[in-house]
Amino acid sequence: MWQRNGDVLVTDLDDELVLMHAGRSEMFSLNSTGRLLWQALPATEETLTALLATTFELPGGQAQADVRAVLNDLSVRHLIRAV
């Protein structure tokens, strides 16, 4: 299960999200795919994969790879954490 770090400030620009890690003063932008996944948190990787596959009509393997890439980007920046 993944959840948002409570220390993150979010600016929603409709087609993208800008995340500011308050403790680290670092910013990170999410495109529409990342925005969809962020807004679905907290969720498991499986739930996020199904959501992405359904929303964008992607094959399961590609959706899973995309979800893992986004989760990895977010977790190394301390924007989300596994619980």
Added chain:
Amino acid sequence: MADAPPTPEQTAWPSLDALVNCAPDVPPTWLDALRYDWGLGCPAQQSAAAARRIEVQVGPLPPLPSGAVTREVALPDGAAQAQVLGDELWLGGRLHVRLGARLSVLTCGPQGAGRDLWALAFTEAHRAAGWVPLHAALIAGQGGVVAVTGPSGAGKTTACLRLRAAGWTVLAEDRAWIGPGGQAAGLDRTLRALDDSLALFAPEWLGGAPAHRDGRGKRLLPLAAPPVSLPLTAVLLLGHAGALGPADRVREFWQATGVPLGAAGQQAVSAAAQRLVQTVLWRPAGREELLSLVPELLGAPLHTDSA
């Protein structure tokens, strides 16, 4: 001989749209320094002043709870440690701040606190009520206010001098504040400039009475507050190449304002980021371009003189 008791003007004064109340045992030297740095009001918000208060008192700081998170905070003359737990802050071991949208209480230990720590405390108190500080100059005209921001050395002060010489009202040199309703206010009392800059851009201010100067030898030119509150209409970025997309505007916003420590301030300033990047014009501007851009954005100056 005992010191004279502080006057009501020393102990109660407006700061933006808040009323600051200082306890009777706050030393007079602290009162004067705090009022000088923070005692400027926002004209259209007088009726709201009583609705929001900042209390300043002297006393022991509450004990630090185990759940507080330690943050390193950059200050103009160094760094300080802050401990944060929700809307409670312990600053440099000298100040405790309890934040709220309607009431913030600032408690200072008897040993006192440096100007930078007090600045952090007042900044957090205003942020908790939805005010956003911007490291920017503010230029006012009949059409509202533009903020001019950019990295140090980009030319904000020179822009202020040139625009002031052209009749525009400078509200702030670098301590700009934007209220929750979009109103712009400055907390600078003076514009600071070296004589060399004045000789180039505003030679008429070199004469007259002996100048007041800051520690770096800069001449202090008094700034006049406008009689009415004016809305922020644009943010102009000096030293920024290329167009600004929405995400760029968010980045510039956070760079100009910094990240609040307190939870209420973080939520309020985050909401302001969303609002300001979508409702206010953000665009890069060159130093020379400012002189034509400001009239284009603001119409006519507020006054016919150059105050």
